[in-house]
Amino acid sequence: MAKDINPPRGMRDFLPADKGKRENALAVIRGVYESYGFQEIETPALENLDRLLSGQGGDNEKLAYRVMKRGAELEEAISGGSDADALADLGLRFDLTVPLTRFYATNRTSLPSVFKAVQIGPVWRAERPQKGRYRQFIQCDIDIIGDDGILAEAELITASLAALDALGLKDSLIRVNHRELLISLLTGFGINSENLSKAMIIIDKLDKLEVSGVIQELKDNLGDQVANEAEKWFDSLNTSEIPEILSDMFQVIGSQRLKFDPTLVRGMGYYTGVIFEIEHPGSGLSIGGGGRYDGMVGKWLGADVPAVGISLGFERVIELIAGGYQSSGVVLVLEDDSIEVLNHALELQRELIEQKLNVRLELKPKRLNLLLENMKANGFNRFALISSDGAKPELKYID
């Protein structure tokens, strides 16, 4: 009897057409980032749990998959009557930023003094599955560690836009703000420093709550005066006048694909300077984001190390790209699997592969048309029949 055969909840199988599309897109991103001088690294999917949950991952820490201890350590934890937390010692990474900071601390003596990293790989979050949100998904991050100046930001923006352009997403824009602008704005509303992050979290909900909802929530949490000041500010929002702190960036990148957004917050607590979010008219959600996080890398080293990064949300990016097979492969259909026919087919396959074709061998089925139809849908648009007479067959298009 057939058993339950689905992948785990919120996780996906990728069939050949999708997998091919994804690998092609990743190769494009990888190639562009490399051409801009970024260097790819890789960290393990697992990190020690105490490090993963050390407070740098924000709310994502709650979503970490925990991996159980093994052998004697597990027995000890159980017999010690430990709570659930003590039964796990490893966790699946929920982003590529926490592992990057650990990687930098581990390997810094082998890295250039300004380290420009590419990371492309899966992350795991035990989120409630919903449309477009998965429990395993790919992130594509670039980060520059060791440069506290505008060059780093300019490179990240340039390379990210070039990658999106190479994927055909030339309408992508980057919205930009600066944490210092937010802090001075909110302080001006009369919010004291303990309440700053609470206020930022509320403003970050602008997408969902709209202006009136945000003002209401500010009122409920931080009082009338703050709400009134915020209302005045929303009424007079000016995105065309670029603040001094961002003006160099706009002069370097230009304002065609950079947009000042004074309401941009970004959820993560670790940002210390400029923050980005990437948008595309084809997607209602942001397709990437990032910012400067100067305090984070140093935590493992006990020293300050400047860092800034942009992450592309690959699952949202890939949905904006047209896919499908290019249909340039050849199917060699073998009349039978006698040694003569096999040898003939393998030889012809080798020749055609040398001509840069994808060549698939198939034993002739009863219903040849059905096979050819199916092969065409899988990217093979020509075929030839191989018989034992050894004659060189003609390649025909599958109609």
Add this chain to the structure above:
Amino acid sequence: MAKDINPPRGMRDFLPADKGKRENALAVIRGVYESYGFQEIETPALENLDRLLSGQGGDNEKLAYRVMKRGAELEEAISGGSDADALADLGLRFDLTVPLTRFYATNRTSLPSVFKAVQIGPVWRAERPQKGRYRQFIQCDIDIIGDDGILAEAELITASLAALDALGLKDSLIRVNHRELLISLLTGFGINSENLSKAMIIIDKLDKLEVSGVIQELKDNLGDQVANEAEKWFDSLNTSEIPEILSDMFQVIGSQRLKFDPTLVRGMGYYTGVIFEIEHPGSGLSIGGGGRYDGMVGKWLGADVPAVGISLGFERVIELIAGGYQSSGVVLVLEDDSIEVLNHALELQRELIEQKLNVRLELKPKRLNLLLENMKANGFNRFALISSDGAKPELKYID
């Protein structure tokens, strides 16, 4: 103070040079397999635990990392006084074969009737870490599902050897045997059917125990007669006379890169026909292996589905390949990060990237020579100084 900053035990960080070498090799393997008509798929890193531990993974099941339940389910399992097993619901895959059989069952209606799959990805095993053995490592598998004939075996061997050739490992050989040969041999020794797998496990230790050790162990476990018969057989081993059941394969592939090995067993219990192991003179260990496993895919479907596969042990393959950067990149050294210099540098970078160069921007440090030396070691062999005068700088080689 610096904290412990190592990756988890038995797992590795990959620095840019290693990561680049690995990605290049994977792209070669992927490209060759695609040219031979195989189609890449992907399954999640996690599978439901009961499926992962359903007996198809052999000893590897004991090495599976278990992922803890979450939220209410975890609380319930704990308050129910469950044992450790009931606290986990997911596991990290320990090979790509068990997930493939699940994938096929899930998606078979969308797949060609003969499905030729490529899978390239990490697997996880909680083994005792030792030299050359890791807890996260990459496997590269090709499998043909739905073809019970020699064509499938011939394609797998041809494509695997082509992939190794493309990586420069032209001295790779495939040792081959057949489970039916082993069964008839062992039955001839007087071993009854219940003891067959015990005998195979002993013979599989030939590498470690050598002939005398294997005979001793057969004697201890299965008696004098079996040991005497085995000794006679070892004395008269004949690898040049190809048995009938393998003769078609040798005629198709040729005996130059195929070697009959009557002592080849392969550990996994699920093999039903031909078995392979790939060797290379540069490695004392096998660099790949596989075989026919006709009974396994059908388990999820309640029907028999023929299947055969070969897996390349990527970690062993990559050690046989020379690496290193190609050194064709350019470093543009910025005199300062003024807007003029930044704009000038970004423009030149774009031009050079269009000429297919990798171009890295660096702010001029106090010790330029140190930077250039480091950059050269990272694959950038030319540089130019960018100043604010806007003049087009000359590219110079880094000596």
